[in-house]
Amino acid sequence: MRRIRAAAIGAVTMSLALAASACGGGSSADGGGSNDSPKTLTYWASNQGASVEIDKDVLQPELDKFEEQTGIEVELEVVPWSDLLNRILTATTSGQGPDVLNIGNTWSASLQATGALLPWDQANLDKIGGKDRFVDSALGSTGAAGQDPAAVPLYSMAYGLYYNKQMFEDAGITEPPTTWDELIAAGEKLTGDDQWGLAVEGANPAENIHHAVVFAKQHGAEFFTADGKPDFTSDSAVAGVKQFVDLMATDKIVAPGNAEYAQNQSISDFAKGKAAMLLWQSASANLASQGMSEEDYGIAPVPVQSGAPGTGTGVNSMVMGINLAVFKNSDNLDGATEFVKFMTSDAEQKILNEAYSSIPPVKGAQADAAFNTPANAVLKDTLAGSAIAAPQVPDESQFETAVGTAIKELFADAAGGRPVTEDSVKAALEKAQQQMPTQ
Known part of the structure; x- marks a missing residue:
């Protein structure tokens, strides 16, 4: 989880079992989509910086870059941690959520159990460069053992x-x-x-x-x-x-x-x-x-x-951090998958994790000099050798x-x-x- 989170109280207690039946419609869950997929995505980002406005300043130039490359506009909403879990749980039960969202990595197994999130099976992981691009400790906080990940790592912290x-x-x-x-x-x-x-x-x-x-x-x-x-x-x-x-x-x-x-x-x-x-x-x-x-x-x-x-x-x-997830009832799964690929690319990982003083969970980006300072060495060593994932239970x-x-x-x-x-x-x-x- 991110450092400035205050876990939402109240909606947490709603029955996650109701969610699987509530999230229907949209494209198929295998990541396929029609050739006329919408040219707009909605993205709920978690509040990573000292303020929501700082997050917008960090993220909007990157979203503009994605639009230039793909023609897909990303409508950004930065959601404070005090509201984020409530908002996500409401979306899982109503089926009315964004296309792409940030989740605290400790929530992965709980949200996976709702059935609302796109499973990152081998075929979907291959579309973003494959599972081997990600650091093992970060992958350990993407869902329950023995199941396809419910999200992919975006920022790692210790x-x-x-x-x-x-x-x-x-x-x-x-x-x-x-x-x-x-x-x-x-x-x-x-x-x-x-x-x-x-x-x-x-x-x-x-x-x-x-x-x-x-x-x-x-x-x-x-x-x-x-x-x-x-x-x-x-x-x-x-x-x-x-x-x-x-x-x-x-x-x-x-x-x-x-x-x-x-x-x-x-x-x-x-x-x-x-x-x-x-x-x-x-x-x-x-x-x-x-x-x-x-x-x-x-x-x-x-x-x-x-x-x-x-x-x-x-x-x-704990292995802390943010994962990137996709609602599987999105009507633009192709675009959402392309956005995840963009956000987890080596180049974007360097930009975003440097802005937030986090550690890239992508191996190729970790080699950058910005993430090999003495201060980051302590955090990287912790992630590699002495951190554990949150309990991966529903x-x-x-x-x-x-x-x-x-x-x-x-x-x-x-x-x-x-x-x-x-x-x-x-x-x-x-x-x-x-x-x-x-x-």
Whole structure:
């Protein structure tokens, strides 16, 4: 998922099973279309930049370029993250959606289960250059295992630990922390005089989920069993969620006000020197938009419990990013497929991912010098060796909302001075599990 997303609440709980029967009409699902296909496409883009207007400035020249090359006009709408999932779910049930859309990659399996999206089988993948063009870790977040992808990767991101170099120097800290114990120790030195050690987005369910999955995995937990059933209340899952919330509740290196943050306020605090550290996805473009120079901060791998990041309990990020999907009831599947080919071409991947400080999921574009800076090396290494995909289960979007909101409420408890205990964390996760659809 993208860094500025706030997962939509409400429509997430609608029955995805209704969608398959609701999305009919249009061209055939194999990507074929008539020779007189419309010369217009509609495209819902996610809000990747610091504002919707910045996204329009980035995207419109590329869409104009596509029109020059193909004669197909693309009508762009940039949809804020707070509305995007609601809009998509409504479109899957009504059949009234765009031709092409961005989806957070953690939603892939959930939206795949609706039956509304064009499957990217071998024939369709061949039309855009083939499956082998894409990085394996990005492909792992395009739908459930054993099924044709529901989307193709567009932007890839990973979490890093951003730290303020001057604040570290002033506090006598010579190296970024590599374990959570070290991060807490550094945070304690950096907290005081109207500044805090770390900033988080405590009221953002999506951000909460990204961290919860990683913390739980570092304790050896999975939120779903092998057969896809929710398992939110294991001792390891409780320990992971509690450790995350304890950064505010017990360790007190996160400002209580962060319990209300849901719209990039943590990035703003970091850029303005109100917080010395930030856990974020590919944040360079956002920080630059707020006036922070790349010289002012460093990027290190997200800490682990001990040792170094890697596989198993050394996981330190989810595989984040944006996928590009096509509604299979589009009346211009040929044009939509051509647009996906354009957006995932090496040339466009370089332009778009550089604009958003993300990593191209296309191998040919990753070789460009712009994506081989020291900062990007941390993120690329994370994606290659220590990041995991979100749970690829049909109920993933409900999981994000239920558990993400539970953690939001635990942060509110911490900010209000109410104790956050193993029992209270387990109760919150039990409540979240009860909100999941019955199997």
